[in-house]
Every structure is written in C-alpha cells, then in structure tokens.
Amino acid sequence: MSGTGKSKPISPFRPSVKRIFLAREMGVTIPLLFLVLLIGLRNPAFFSLDNLINVLRSTSFTFIVGIGMTMLLVSAGLDLSIGSVFALGGCAAGYALTRGFPIPLAIVFGLLVGFMVGFVNGGIVVWVKIPTFITTLGMLYMARGLVLVTTGGVPIYPLPAGFRALGQEGVAGLPYIIWIALALGVAADFVLRQTTYGRAVYAIGGNEETARLSGIRVSRVKLSLYMITSVLATLAGTLQSARLGSAQPNMGQGFELEVIAAVIIGGTSLFGGAGTIGGTFLGALFLTVLKNGMSMVHIRPDWQQIIIGAIIIIAAGVDQWRRRLHR
C-alpha cells in the first residue's frame, strides 16, 4: 500500500471511451439504430405496438437458442443440429400432450429429449473426438429423421388450450415468450460473465490446452455446453408449437444458420474466446428487424436473402478486422 500501484497516472477518460467504442456489441448497435430509423421513415407502421411486439417475439426464438450457441461458440464449439432439435422438442412435447400428459410434464418431456440429444452430441465430440462440425451435422439429419419417423410427417394438433396459451398469451402487455427469453438472457449473462463456469468457457475457447493444464475440466464443461444448447433448442421448439397451436415436423429448417448468423452479427468470435449474451441479443434483434423491416418496405423475399447473406459476411469481416486491431 505504498502507492506503487498508483504510480502510473492514466487518464481515466481515455480508456473508458475507448472501451465503449471497441466493445464488441458496438458493431451492431449503430447499424441497428440506422436500420430502425430507415425503416421507420419509409413505413411508420413499423413503430406500431403490435409490430414491435411481433419483432420482439420473433427475436426471442432466435435469442433463446442463440444463448446456447453463444456459449458454444465462445468455447470454440458449434452446433449445427439445433434446427432439427427445435422441431424434435416441439413434436416431443406435442406427442406427449396428445398422449394425455399434463402440460408441465409434456414440456419437461420435450426438454428431456433435448437433454439427451445434447448428451449424445457432446459425448461424441468429447469422448469419441469426432469434430463438432461433423457430429452436429450428422445429428441435424438424424434428429430431423427421428421427427419424421415418429410423426409420420403429419403435424400434431389440436393441442390443449392451456398449452397454446403459453405461446399466444402474455402478462403485463408482453407475450410469455419474451419474458422467458429475457429471464434466460439475464441468467446466461450472469453465468458467462461472473461465474467460474463462465470463465472456464472463455478459457476453453481461448486456448483449450492451457485451460486443461490449468485444471479446468474441459470435457465436462464442453459436454454441458452441448446439453444446454440442445435443451434451449427444444424449449424454443416447444414454445413455437404452443404459439402455432400445432407441432410441425418441418419447423426449424435452416434455423441453425439463422441462429449462428445472429450470434456472429452480435460480435461473438468465430475462433472462440470472445462473445457476449448482450451482443447476441442485438444480433438476433438486428436480423429480425431486418427481415421484418424489409417486408414492410416491400423488398422482395429473394432480395432479402441476398442482403442478409451480405450482412453476415460483413459481420464476420468486422470480427476479423477487430482481431487484427487488437493484436
């Protein structure tokens, strides 16, 4: 306490300003505001309460799965199977409901399926050491196949009114789905930033071998991340079934790519070691606003795809440019 620690007078202003501008989320915030403004000027209906809630609801689905995907990407992992697991969860819950399961139990059943899929994904990656890309790509097909086999390709409905309420009603003016996404987001942000578990996730993504040699139980953490991601995917799928009032075997096709796009637009590094839940929220919001807004200003769907594709590439480019800047 002899004052040696305070010997370097660094301007308190500069680092904090720099931090705000270099924060990974900033990459999306400005384009997002710009986008909102642009769309709002062309079509003020964008700002209607109904549309805003609609945007937030769509964002919630991407965001809920994006939470798991963010944690996985931060640990330098990946899960391509979530689109199918999304459908698997929704259909499992729907199936249980038609078999007369009480609603909470049916939901738990859906999540349990996700839990097991995640265990298989993670187990293959961690113990059999097959690359995560291959493992989850295989699971993408297998889970979709499982959905089609069990449902015969036919949507499951009608679903009980109590279950549908979960997806269609809300409290305090907002749908339940938005509240669930919000709660999960806050919890995940806390875990990732403040707990030893979260620190381990960043460490593994930064340098897996160093993490292992520092006593972090890498296999355990990685396994748990695949399970978290799958469970979140089945949860989102269950909520989607509730919202639609039926469990669709073909829902969630291509969803994995949309989620990954949102996470990357939100500033999570493709190479692991960096990324935040807040960023993923902004990324998911950005993607939804973009899609919703483009429809509202009457951009044709085929052109929408081209624009979304370009934005993903730009987001990844910004990530790499930022890395170079830091080195």
Place this chain on the structure above:
Amino acid sequence: MTNATSKGNREPILELQNVTKRFFGVPALRDVSLDLRAGEIHALVGENGAGKSTLMKILSGSYPCHEYEGEVWLNGQAQRFRSPGDAEAAGIAMIYQELSLHLDLTIGENIFLGRLPTGRAGLVNWASAWSRSRALLEEVGLDESPRTVLRQLSANQQQRVAIAKALAQEPCILILDEPTAALSVTEADRLMEMLLELKGDGYACFYISHRLDEVLRIADRVTVLRDGMKVSTCERAEISVARIIEDMVGRRIEAMYPGRTVTPGPVVLRVENLSVPHPSIPGKQLLEGISLELRRGEILGLAGLVGAGRSELVKALFGAIKAGGGTRVEIEGRPVASDSPHEAIAAGIGLVTEDRKKDGFIATMDIKQNITLASLSLIATRGRIDRARERAVAEDFINRLSIRAPGPDASIISLSGGNQQKTILAKWLMRPLKVLILDEPTRGVDVGAKVQIYHLMNELVGRSLGIIMISSELPELLAMCDRFVVLGRGRIQDEFTRAEASAERLMRAATIVNTDQ
C-alpha cells in the same frame, strides 16, 4: 594435416565462407566458415540452438541467399540459392529431421513425389517410376517392392525411403539432420552402415547428430558449433569425446546465478516405474522404467537432449499426457491419479510448460484472468467470482514479481516474453503448491527476467517447495539444481548430486557415450 590420405583427392567440393544469419537482429550464426570434401562424412555437433540446423537450411536453400551474409561455393563456383529447388538442382539433397513422407502413398510415389516421370500426353510413366525406384531401393539396401504402402514399413525402413528419395535427385551432397532420432539402437546401427556404404560410393555427407557415439563411429571430421559460432573442426585422428564436450559446453559467467542455503527435507514427490507409450508407433515406449524422488526444498534438474523425453516425463506425471500402466505417482505418500491435470493440481503440483504461447497462457484473456486461471475456486464463493478480489490478487502479483504491465486489465500478448513468463509463474504461485515443475522456464526471456526467475526459484525452495527444472542451457541447470537426473533413449542414464556434477558428465550421459571411451 593436409597431407594426402589413401583416398587421394582431399580438395573441398563445398565451402561455406563467413556465413552470418540473423533472426530479427539476433544472430543465429556468426561468421561461420566450413567445408566438405568429396567422399567424406562431416559431422556437426553442438547444444540445442547452437546453429547446426540453421546452417544446413542455408545450404539447402530454405533460407534464400539474400537473408544471410556470406558465401556458398560448390565445385569452385559461388552459389546463390533462392529456394530449396535451386539447391536440389545444384546437387544438394536434404533429409529432414521429421520425416516428410506421406504414409498412405507407396514407396515409389513417395520417392518421385512432385517429379514423377511422365510420358506422352503428360501421363505418368509408371513402368519407369517403378524400375527407377527399385534401383534406388537397392542402393539404400531396402528389400521391398516400390508398390508397398509406406505405413507398413518400420521407422528405419521409412528413413531409408527418405534417403532414396533424396538420391533420386542425383545429388553429390547429402545433408542428414538427426536421422536416427526416431530409430531404435539396432535400426540406427544399420542406418550408419548404409551411410558408410554411400560414402564408399562417393557421396559427401553433412551429418547432424546429438549422439556422440554415432559421430565417433562414422565421421571423418567433426565440427563443433556453440552459440552460432564455430568452435573447432578436428580430423578423425584427433577426435576425442572429452574435447568435443568441452567445446560444446564452453565456459560462461557464473555471477548470474544466486547462491542459496537450503537443506532438502523429506520426500515430497515419488515417481515409480513411469512409462509413456509412443503416440503414433504402437508398442514403442517413449519412456520406460523411470523412477525418481524429489525432496522438499530441493531443485532437481532434469537433463537430456531435445527429444530425450524430458517434457513427456513431466507431462505424464502431471497427468497431461497418458502414462503407461504400472506408473505410480505419489505426493507425500498419497497416490495421485495421473490421468488428469485437475487431479495433479489438486494434489499440489504445478507445471510451467516449455512453450508458453502454445499451452502456457490464454491469448484472449488479460493478465488477471491468466493469473487466476488455475485458482478460480479460491476467488469465488459458490461459483461466483469475486472480481474485486481477483483484481487485488493480480495487482499484488504484478508488484511482487515486478511484472512490467500497464495494469491487471492489460492483454497478456502485449507483454514481453519475460513478463508473460512471470504472469504464468504467478498463476502457480497463487496456489498452495508442493511441487513446481519448470520446463525451460527461461526460454525466450531477457537476462533481467532470467535472474529474477532464479531468485524466485530460490525463494520457493526456501519455503520448502520441491522444484523440478528442465533446461537445455547447461550452465543454468548446473548452477541452479541440487541433484540431476539425465534422460537418454527413454531411460534414466545417470543420476548424481551437485557435488558430483560437471557439464562433461552430464553431456556424456545425455549423448550416451560409454564411459570408457
């Protein structure tokens, strides 16, 4: 010494004149001149980092001519190699340390890879490839079909294919860099017989080896390099092990190393019958039958050449790589499950690895996160990290170890090598350790930080920690350690105390020379 021998012509066919090579301003070779005569085997020896491989890479064109100073003369003509292709065209064939062969291709394909003989329409003329392969295989004494897939061959046979591949370029000069490193004793024997035959056929060879017994057996001349400089070249008749070792080791300043007076206490770490299986060759052991003890307050030096298995030994006892069955590791009499670093760390062992960039620090994290990485449970309550405490701990270490950094939030990659190393040391000092393993702790570290690390080591043994130190710098190892274990060919070759230690004895054991030579 220039009078003609039975061979007659002793004119050099290859000459290197005043070669200096720098990496980022640091000289790796300083004003080295060397020659090679027709039909001779010229051995190059020296400690790790003495400049042997650098010199040979200049000869083989791996470092283009504008990257170094000095001249290369071949058959009386100055050469300016811009690429390995230029050197090959001039008749210099390099056989690399790590086998650069493709295991899933046939012998013939490997030999002619990239220059398969072609006929009309650019199709491969396989008949010619097979017959020429057969001739080359005969020359290297390998009785196998050229159509055999390489994976089916033993290490020795693969080595011969590599040589056949080099001979396919019809060179006049062969450069062999540690060709026996991956071979067993008998395989190495056979390889050397073959080299002597090739020499009889008129090939001239540069031969790099750590094993002095091999050098004594086949070399016509031996050149010793140290710290990038040529120390001596002697003719076969003048070769003596004592002299070579003396030249390799040299004499260096002693003042760098602080003295200490700690009497070692009871045994803290006991390793019994440790073995490590070879990662890619089934049935082969990298290390076997290793037993050793470490006392509290003692620094044990683990010596041996690069590739002798020093890092593998400490990694296996730390649980970082798989140890063979029958291996037993005990801390204060209690067995440690040697299958995960987590267990070893919980038992009180810490490991500073040799390559800090690869597995020492996490580049995406800042200084404080790197320091607390192995002690997260110590700064957390029920899984939640106390970030104020983390910062305080990191600041404390930054002051104590005088890590030169803007603060605990600075990125670790913004630090110099020495300060990165001190950060990694802090990571382990944060834990209640019993045994600290330091693998090349001063590699790539400036002199100031080096001395500080030595002082720190003394302070730690003063607090009755046991330290195992690995170092390729002999003077450092000799000055810092109380006791020495020398590894070679997968086994302990010698074990002695500080009083009995000398650079010569250590080098002798590491290079595995029979003591009567």
